[in-house]
Amino acid sequence: MITLHTWTTPNGRKPVILLEELGEPYEIVPVDLRRNQQFEPGFLKLSPNNKIPAMVDDGAEGGTVTLFESGAILTYLADKFGKCLAPSxxxxxxxxxxxxxxxxxxxxxxxxxxxxxxxxxxxxxxxxxxxxxxxxxxxxxxxxxxxxxxxxxxxxxxxxxxxxxxxxxxxxxxxxxxxxxxxxxxxxxxxxxxxxxxxxxxxxxxx
CATH class of the missing domain: 1.20.1050.10 (Glutathione S-transferase Yfyf (Class Pi); Chain A, domain 2)
Structure with missing residues (x-):
């Protein structure tokens, strides 16, 4: 399962849109920026730069993959599911x-x-x-x-x-x-x- 830790900002919406394009199941864990939840220890373990979004893929080949930064997440998902980015x-x-x-x-x-x-x-x-x-x-x-x-x-x-x-x-x-x-x-x-x-x-x- 793909879990997104995100919020309703332009960067935060990017992986949500891509996962909808891919038609893959996912879960959203809101990170409320108004309440500074991006600075909480649990989130910092996923995103040491205290920025959303972050992603956890516990179904990745070889073990769980955790990523922060929207560009890295988009690239990972597009490559994994073979859509919205040419393979080479x-x-x-x-x-x-x-x-x-x-x-x-x-x-x-x-x-x-x-x-x-x-x-x-x-x-x-x-x-x-x-x-x-x-x-x-x-x-x-x-x-x-x-x-x-x-x-x-x-x-x-x-x-x-x-x-x-x-x-x-x-x-x-x-x-x-x-x-x-x-x-x-x-x-x-x-x-x-x-x-x-x-x-x-x-x-x-x-x-």
Whole structure:
């Protein structure tokens, strides 16, 4: 059985969506960030960086596998069940580079923008609005030449990017509304990915 220790954040929803895509059984253990449960000793044994999500697979070949970091969890699950990531070749590395682009850029920058959008710091807000615009332009340009983020196949790169873009669409309209609305290929992709039943179920998960 796959057990996810997670919460209702963009990173926390990524493995939920993938498991719904895979159609595999799983259990969710909520880690309530509002109550600082990510700092509790039991969770720190799973995720020493005190961040969600974390995963335990007690049905793994060779013994139980415990992982933290959403990108590692997505890659593990996609490889184990043979879906949403090519097993080898150029298609695999296209997906992996965009997955890591999201982890290293899109997610952290949109997260910082979300923070500074609530602060009285015009300099910081301007900086992160400009960086968010740059990153969303990169994504929009990529989607102008392919159906999905890493090519013509839906992959874990789409799942990783979608949760953050959707969160920005819903929560950051004040600083990003015009920026998001002007990107036609990004809007096409948001609708395409958002129409998937597994994505809808993963995004709707609540405690």
């Amino acid at each position: 070749g150029p298609a695999r590395w296209q997906a992996m580079q965009w997955l890591h682009w999201q982890i290293g850029g899109l997610g952290p920058m949109l997260g910082q923008l979300g923070f500074f959008a609530q602060q009285d710091d015009a300099f910081a807000l301007d900086r992160f609005v400009k960086e968010a615009d740059r990153l969303l332009t990169v994504l929009d340009t990529q989607l102008g030449s392919s159906q999905y983020v890493a090519g013509d196949d839906y992959t874990i790169a789409d799942i990783a990017c979608y949760t953050w873009v959707q969160a920005a669409t819903e929560r950051l309209q004040a600083p990003l509304g015009d920026i998001l609305a002007s990107k036609a290929d990004l809007q096409r992709w948001i609708a395409l990915v958002g129409a998937r039943p597994a994505v809808q179920k993963g995004m709707a998960w609540q405690v």
